[in-house]
Amino acid sequence: MAHIVGCIGTSHIPAIGSAMHKKLEDTPYWKPFFDGYPPVRNWLQQVQPDVAVVFYNDHGLNFFLDKMPTFAVGAASSYSNADEGWGIPTLPPLRGQTDLSWHLIEQLIDQEFDIVSCQEMLVDHACTLPLKLLWPEGPCPVTIVPICINTVQFPLPKASRVYALGKAVGQAIASWNSDKKVAVIASGGLSHQLDGERAGHINKAFDLQFMESLLNNPEWATQFSIHDLVEKTGTQGVELLMWLAMRATLSAGAGAGVHKVHSNYHIPISNTATGLLALASVA
Ligand code: DHB
Ligand code: FE
Numbered sequence: 329m330a331h332i333v334g335c336i337g338t339s340h341i342p343a344i345g346s347a348m349h350k351k352l353e354d355t356p357y358w359k360p361f362f363d364g365y366p367p368v369r370n371w372l373q374q375v376q377p378d379v380a381v382v383f384y385n386d387h388g389l390n391f392f393l394d395k396m397p398t399f400a401v402g403a404a405s406s407y408s409n410a411d412e413g414w415g416i417p418t419l420p421p422l423r424g425q426t427d428l429s430w431h432l433i434e435q436l437i438d439q440e441f442d443i444v445s446c447q448e449m450l451v452d453h454a455c456t457l458p459l460k461l462l463w464p465e466g467p468c469p470v471t472i473v474p475i476c477i478n479t480v481q482f483p484l485p486k487a488s489r490v491y492a493l494g495k496a497v498g499q500a501i502a503s504w505n506s507d508k509k510v511a512v513i514a515s516g517g518l519s520h521q522l523d524g525e526r527a528g529h530i531n532k533a534f535d536l537q538f539m540e541s542l543l544n545n546p547e548w549a550t551q552f553s554i555h556d557l558v559e560k561t562g563t564q565g566v567e568l569l570m571w572l573a574m575r576a577t578l579s580a581g582a583g584a585g586v587h588k589v590h591s592n593y594h595i596p597i598s599n600t601a602t603g604l605l606a607l608a609s610v611a
Pocket of ligand 1: 517
């Protein structure tokens, strides 16, 4: 059966793509952000995942306000990147892992998650940048299954529902009849608000408590309503729901312990608090 090697949560600010393209990683503005990644890349080199399940939120590229699934699972053999308006370089298409996609879709529907299955799916910066940050050299070495969670148009799924989804995804991966190693990635956050009266809102205390909770008390954030989360973290800070789903994949099954590989927190990049957390699963 397939095995989850661990999970990684990371921010996905589009400017990261430009910074990598222009090789600005060691400049004073960017260094404290990029310095977080080498320990996580080294760990990935050791554990060598074959597949990444990527929880992310589409920002109006593949799904627009007219059709907005709450949860959508990709089932394509290839995912093309498109620039949805941030002016960042378009990355090469990512390879899908369709057998895992369909296994997840079947298991999730069976577990009463009425997800949308997508045999065609364009992916935006939120799917591509984490993979580029984790594997910066050459083509992406892992195949992917992207899972979209709506954080763009209200009503959004509750934190507790997102946690339950993550748990079901973790159980489904564990029951996938394959010897492949799977990494689970969450893309989003942390606290940020891009527009409106509170543009630039950042809540360091909450972000750090949230990151800490993912280690040993992963259900902590499920106590908050979506409105609480928006109030605390900003309208886009609610992207932290991806991290909750990611962490829940590891809470399932026997021997559900995790150990922290590395974390980093830096403010701000753009108008956003950036976070990075890698957790290895301990059997
Ligand atoms: C920014 C952050 C995001 O999460 C996003 O999707 C787009 C832009 C930003 O901070 O600039
Ligand atoms: Fe975003």
